[in-house]
Amino acid sequence: MSNHLFSNFKLGDMLLQNHVVMAPMTRNRCPDNIPNEMVVNYYAQRTEAGLIITEGTSPSDSGLGYPRIPGLFTGEQMKAWKKVTEAVHRGGSRIFVQLMHCGRVAHPDNMMSGLEIVAPSPVAIKGEKMWTDQNGLQDYPVPEEMTENEILSTIEEYVHSADLAMQAGFDGVEIHGANGYLIDQFLNTASNHRQDRWGGSIENRTRFALEVTKAVSLKIGAGKVGFRMSPYGVFNGMTSDAHTEDIFEKLAADFQKLGILYIHIVDHSSMGAPEVKASVKARIRAQFKGVVILSGGYDIKRAEHDLSEKKGELFAFGRPFISNPKLVTKMKKHLPLTPADSTTFYTPGEKGYIDYSLE
Numbered sequence: 001m002s003n004h005l006f007s008n009f010k011l012g013d014m015l016l017q018n019h020v021v022m023a024p025m026t027r028n029r030c031p032d033n034i035p036n037e038m039v040v041n042y043y044a045q046r047t048e049a050g051l052i053i054t055e056g057t058s059p060s061d062s063g064l065g066y067p068r069i070p071g072l073f074t075g076e077q078m079k080a081w082k083k084v085t086e087a088v089h090r091g092g093s094r095i096f097v098q099l100m101h102c103g104r105v106a107h108p109d110n111m112m113s114g115l116e117i118v119a120p121s122p123v124a125i126k127g128e129k130m131w132t133d134q135n136g137l138q139d140y141p142v143p144e145e146m147t148e149n150e151i152l153s154t155i156e157e158y159v160h161s162a163d164l165a166m167q168a169g170f171d172g173v174e175i176h177g178a179n180g181y182l183i184d185q186f187l188n189t190a191s192n193h194r195q196d197r198w199g200g201s202i203e204n205r206t207r208f209a210l211e212v213t214k215a216v217s218l219k220i221g222a223g224k225v226g227f228r229m230s231p232y233g234v235f236n237g238m239t240s241d242a243h244t245e246d247i248f249e250k251l252a253a254d255f256q257k258l259g260i261l262y263i264h265i266v267d268h269s270s271m272g273a274p275e276v277k278a279s280v281k282a283r284i285r286a287q288f289k290g291v292v293i294l295s296g297g298y299d300i301k302r303a304e305h306d307l308s309e310k311k312g313e314l315f316a317f318g319r320p321f322i323s324n325p326k327l328v329t330k331m332k333k334h335l336p337l338t339p340a341d342s343t344t345f346y347t348p349g350e351k352g353y354i355d356y357s358l359e
């Protein structure tokens with residue numbers, strides 16, 4: 001098999017049509033947290049990707065921190081996602097669902113009434129605001145500290161959701177451990193002040209990520225599980241500390257033992273975040289022998305280069321896929337790309353969602 005961005009790639013037991021991945025992107029087009037026909041159409045338009053990773057999708061009602069994001073914890077949601085997976089498979093692509101529990105990245109206006117916002121520790125995000133459809137931008141509230149029992153039942157929610165993902169026809173599940181959402185909140189000292197077995201030491205801070213991944217792997221098979229991580233990320237109030245690299249190296253070593261399919265590394269330096277040091281990427285790669293997906297600011301040239309240097313096997317494109325549904329054709333023909341309109345990233349409706357040119 002030739003090692004070219006547009007050549008086939010064997011991901012576990014799947015043959016991908018190329019090394020191009022559509023990065024997970026929240027688009028807030030799911031009223032009542034259920035993907036509708038417009039969402040089916042959006043993904044069906046983008047099946048030139050070897051692999052599509054869906055927008056962040058909540059494994060439980062308490063994980064729905066943003067307005068209009070999808071869930072995957074009810075039979076109705078499962079059936080709605082089935083239409084998406086069928087359309088994507090018809091188009092020749094493969095699709096993983098990204099399981100995202102927002103944790104403290106939430107506001108009561110965005111949640112069903114009576115639900116608590118939960119997080120490892122009662123620490124609110126400062127200096128940023130959350131969008132609510134009812135009242136516009138709002139301060140983040142202080143979340144409730146999760147009890148031991150709540151932590152264990154949340155792990156079970158991920159397992160239940162992964163089980164529904166298989167029923168919905170997904171090829172696998174990506175566990176969202178990046179960008180300051182619940183799993184990252186456990187990894188990071190900015191949000192995890194616990195002194196029990198879920199906080200403090202490197203082993204304790206990584207426990208939740210590992211237990212979720214282990215439990216999901218037991219349910220659906222480690223060969224269907226990926227994990228997204230963002231070392232040095234600052235989104236949603238995250239920070240780095242003296243142990244940042246050790247945390248991600250340990251996770252990579254643990255995931256190697258579990259035998260999961262891939263690690264997906266986020267690098268948002270192209271979006272103004274700090275650089276993700278080459279040292280941490282190298283430490284992850286040294287520990288983990290499975291597939292590595294790299295993401296953040298990729299174009300064809302950089303992806304071809306990093307593939308030839310064996311920095312990763314697959315390359316995820318985010319914003320370029322929003323505004324260029326036929327991104328692979330455009331890259332192959334070296335055609336200019338349409339820039340994405342960031343004012344419609346998260347707005348309801350078809351504009352900026354399914355109306356980009358299909359040429």
Ligand SMILES: Cc1cc2nc3c(=O)[nH]c(=O)nc-3n(C[C@H](O)[C@H](O)[C@H](O)COP(=O)(O)O)c2cc1C
Pocket residue numbers: 023024025026027054055056098100176178179228266267268270295296297298316317318319320345346
């Ligand atoms: C509109 C938008 C929504 C996003 N939503 C998610 C998400 O739900 N889950 C996630 O892991 N990353 C999310 N991201 C980050 C992207 O997956 C990707 O890492 C980022 O856009 C950088 O890649 P790019 O330079 O190719 O756009 C989002 C990015 C954008 C622009």
